[in-house]
Amino acid sequence: MKEGPDIAQIGALIGDPARANMLSALMAGKALTATELAETAGITPQTASTHLARLEAGGLITQRKQGRHRYFTLSDETAGRMLEGIMGFAAGRGHLRSQPGPRDPALRKARVCYDHLAGDFGVRMLDSLVSQGAVSTDGENLALTAAGEMQLKNLGIDVSGLRALRRPLCRACLDWSERRTHLAGSLGKALLVHFLEKGWARRAPGSRTVNFSPEGERRFLQMFPLRLT
Template sequence: MARGPNIARVASLIGDNARAEVLSALMAGCSWTATELADTAGVTRQTISSHLGKLLDAGLVEVDQQGRHRYFRLAGGEVAELLESLMGLAARSAPSRPRFGPREPALRKARVCYDHLAGELGVLIYEEMLGHGLLERLDGAPRLTEQGGAWGARIGIDLRHAAGRKRSFCRACLDWSERRHHLAGWLGAALLKHILDMGWAQREQASRAITFSTDGEQSLRALFQVSGARDPAAAELQAAAWQQERWT
């Protein structure tokens, strides 16, 4: 008898090939219709309805009704974190080096992991923030430093928006392709939004890939060398707010 929650049901749901394709597609952080997911998984409309029903019952996906259409999405960051970890395990346990298709280099370079940046450039962000003292490790988990709070204010990320959110402020997510960590949580999502809002990169349609322009990638790498505050008063205010909240 299991001494804790029985993982067999969830494991069996994810282990089905069609449902695994559905969950992988939803890792892009977008909502898909049942028809779109059926095409992605290579199954009929009737079959996808059965699969989606099981995923809904297990709390792995959620659905929004808009007019006659229903849009499915992952149930949250916790599910995305589980799937990313499984992808890492799958990559490590492959019997031989897989042959990647044309899109694979783009996915390895930069991709969406639910709502934050993963891949080579996602790992770069995490390691640069640690190296410049913007993040510190506390009991193995990342934590924003006071310097990091001021840095966020300087580049235009209002850390006060994270107050009262139920989700983790920042955490490390193991990257399946780089085998190192990238930045997840509210802060990881805010940084990806900043990158897209600045026009440094764009999301590829029907893919998890994020494509950076040459100038955009240079701007990303220079992001951690910012020295001057856009608004010193705002920076001090946001840093003080961060210090008072002490988000983890």
């Protein structure tokens, strides 16, 4: 008798090209309508509804109703981390949907992974926090130190409020383009929100790309320096 979790069901849900495209679109962290997801997947709204129902039943997405409209998002951070990991596995073995284009360098530099910063800047941020002693690491386990908490409070980030959330404060997330770890969890989200609210960066419409302004990039690199070894 076969025992343990049934990964075949999840694999079948993600393996369909239309559903894979819809899940990739939801990795940007924004709630999208069924019509928007149908356009992303290149299918009819009726077909999209069937796919969305299967994804929701499988626990990968959830829906929110607002008036007459329904919006879909990934179910939680766990779903986002799983998809980012699969993207990394696929990219590392050459399974790319298209050759790199003009948008590819920007996407690799800084992008949204569910609700936190990923790409080169996301990995750099975590590396710098670790080298500064703000975050301690034990394998895949990350923890904010007392020095790190003080540093973040000076930025105006309510660390106590983040600790009160049911979501973990710090989480390691494997970056698909850098093949290394970036910072997820409620702290990863709070830092991305901080950059956007300060005007250092903007979300690119219809993309996961995060574009830093020249001044925003200067401040980011100043805040998260890397020590040469």
